[in-house]
C-alpha cells in the first residue's frame with residue numbers, strides 16, 4: 264500500500280473556523296438571538312421553553328441528532344433522519360410528524376436563522392408525563408430544533424492533532440443501553456468527558472467491557488497501520504457515525520484499504536496515524552494517546568488527506584436549504 268502525500272487544502276484551509284480558546288467546544292447560537300422550533304412553532308430563544316415534566320428532562324428519555332450544514336446545504340440529511348427514525352423505533356418512540364414534515368421544519372428553522380453554515384440539534388423527547396418514568400404517561404413526543412454556529416476545535420487542533428486518554432468509564436454494553444441508539448441519555452459519555460478534562464486531554468478513549476476500543480465521547484475512532492485504515496465495528500459499542508461512513512467512501516475513492524476490526528489500546532499506541540470523526544468534530548487527527556506519541560507525533564499523510572477531502576465533500580454536497 265502506497266502512503267498518500269498530503270494534499271493542498273486549498274479552499275478548505277481558507278474556511279473561517281472560529282478558534283476555540285482551548286480544546287473545549289465553542290458553541291454559539293446565531294449572532295442575533297436565534298429562532299428555535301418547538302412543536303410547530305418558531306420561537307425566539309428567550310421564549311423557547313419546555314415543560315419540567317418532559318421525560319426528556321426527567322429521564323433522558325428521547326433521541327437526538329447533531330447535523331451540520333455547509334455552504335447553504337444540509338450535509339447527509341437523509342442519513343441523519345434514517346438514524347433518528349431507527350433510534351425512535353428502538354426505544355418505541357413514535358415520531359409525531361412525517362419525514363417530509365421533519366425535513367421542512369428543519370430547513371425552515373435554518374432559513375429563519377439566516378445562516379449558510381452551522382450546526383443543527385434535532386431533539387425528540389418522549390414528551391410531557393408525570394413524575395413516574397412510565398413512557399405510557401407521555402401523550403405526545405416533542406420536537407425541538409436548535410440552529411447554532413459551532414467550532415468544536417481550533418484550526419490549529421486540526422493541523423497539530425489532539426491528545427486522548429483512555430478513561431475508566433466503560434462504554435455501555437448493548438444489553439443495557441445500546442450505543443447505536445442516539446438517545447438523550449448521554450451520562451455515560453459525559454462521565455468519560457469529565458475524565459478527559461481532569462486528565463487535561465482533548466478527548467477520552469472509551470473501551471467496551473471486553474477491553475477493546477469502542478469510540479470517543481462523541482466521535483468514532485480510526486487507526487492507520489502500514490497504509491491501511493482500521494476502525495472498531497459497531498458491535499464494539501460504537502455509534503454508526505455518519506462521518507464514519509464518509510471516511511469509508513473517501514477511502515474507497517482513494518484506493519486505501521479500510522476494515523472494521525476490534526482495536527485495543529496497544530493498536531492505538533503502535534498506530535502510524537489516528538483520527539477521530541464526528542459531525543461536530545468533523546475529521547480530526549490524534550497525535551498522542553495515554554502519553555504515547557502516535558507515529559511521528561504529528562498528523563500523518565492519510566489523516567490530512569481525509570481532512571482535506573472531507574472538507575471538499577462538505578462544500579459540494581447536501582440538501583439545499585433554499586430550493
Ligand SMILES: Cc1ncc(COP(=O)(O)O)c(C=O)c1O
Pocket residue numbers: 329452478479480481482483501502503504505506507540541542543
Ligand atoms: C457517541 C458518539 N459516537 C460517534 C459520533 C459520531 O457520529 P456522527 O459522525 O454521525 O456525528 C457521535 C456524534 O454524533 C456520538 O455522539
